[in-house]
Amino acid sequence: MASLSLVNVCKTFKNGQVAVKDFNLDIKDQEFLILVGPSGCGKSTTLRMIAGLEEISSGELWIDGTLMNLTAPQKRDLSMVFQSYALYPHLTVYENMAFSLRVRNVMKTEIDKRVRNAADVLCISHLLDRKPHALSGGQKQRVAIGSAIVREPKAYLMDEPLSNLDAKLRTQMRVELSKIHKELGATIIYVTHDQVEAMTLGTRIVVMNSGVMLQAAEPKVLYQNPINKFVAGFIGSPS
Numbered sequence: 386m387a388s389l390s391l392v393n394v395c396k397t398f399k400n401g402q403v404a405v406k407d408f409n410l411d412i413k414d415q416e417f418l419i420l421v422g423p424s425g426c427g428k429s430t431t432l433r434m435i436a437g438l439e440e441i442s443s444g445e446l447w448i449d450g451t452l453m454n455l456t457a458p459q460k461r462d463l464s465m466v467f468q469s470y471a472l473y474p475h476l477t478v479y480e481n482m483a484f485s486l487r488v489r490n491v492m493k494t495e496i497d498k499r500v501r502n503a504a505d506v507l508c509i510s511h512l513l514d515r516k517p518h519a520l521s522g523g524q525k526q527r528v529a530i531g532s533a534i535v536r537e538p539k540a541y542l543m544d545e546p547l548s549n550l551d552a553k554l555r556t557q558m559r560v561e562l563s564k565i566h567k568e569l570g571a572t573i574i575y576v577t578h579d580q581v582e583a584m585t586l587g588t589r590i591v592v593m594n595s596g597v598m599l600q601a602a603e604p605k606v607l608y609q610n611p612i613n614k615f616v617a618g619f620i621g622s623p624s
């Protein structure tokens with residue numbers, strides 16, 4: 386079970402740049418929540434505050450009923466997936482996926498079970514002995530997602546994880562991400578500037594502009610009842 390809550394969350398950077406203003410959102414267990422909006426609207430900053438990679442200027446972040454504003458990133462029990470896949474070049478796919486569990490002294494049999502399950506879900510079981518240099522971009526991204534899955538986090542935080550892939554692979558990976566969401570019952574907070582990705586993946590979509598949340602709704606509701614012209618234009622609904 387995972388539930389996250391952001392209450393009046395604001396972020397002002399040291400240079401005075403206001404990146405996020407009064408952000409209020411409850412994220413329910415097993416939601417595939419999309420943060421979407423144009424470049425620079427504050428999506429990554431919002432995600433990084435949830436991850437603990439960026440300090441919250443004011444407001445509250447709650448995870449499963451515990452105030453987390455000052456909790457170290459590694460103690461938040463969240464897995465982050467970025468667009469650039471940070472794999473260890475000298476380790477095999479198996480060892481890459483096992484790495485974070487080894488560091489945490491998880492038992493060998495448990496590590497083996499989790500790595501093989503994740504590889505199975507991601508259809509990379511045949512690649513476990515390979516090193517990253519012998520993988521395609523899409524395969525590397527699967528390994529990166531696999532490394533996140535084995536940690537069995539409360540929630541996944543993904544920042545434009547598919548944006549470095551070509552169009553065909555992006556479509557394939559969208560199917561893969563939907564499968565992960567359903568099969569693992571995962572809670573996912575997913576940042577993208579791509580409307581199609583937002584509309585096809587999200588169980589709920591948050592549209593942002595200039596650091597402000599404009600609307601949070603299910604894809605269908607957003608499409609049929611956009612709150613203003615900006616949302617309508619961005620989502621591509623008839624206005």
Ligand code: ADP
Nearest residue numbers: 398400402404423424425426427428429430431
């Ligand atoms: P998005 O992910 O939606 O493209 P970001 O969250 O990265 O947007 O950025 C939101 C705003 O905050 C932008 O105006 C950006 O320039 C600014 N910003 C991001 N990081 C920093 C930083 N470390 N210092 C100052 N301003 C920043």
Ligand code: MG
Nearest residue numbers: 428429430544
């Ligand atoms: Mg960003």
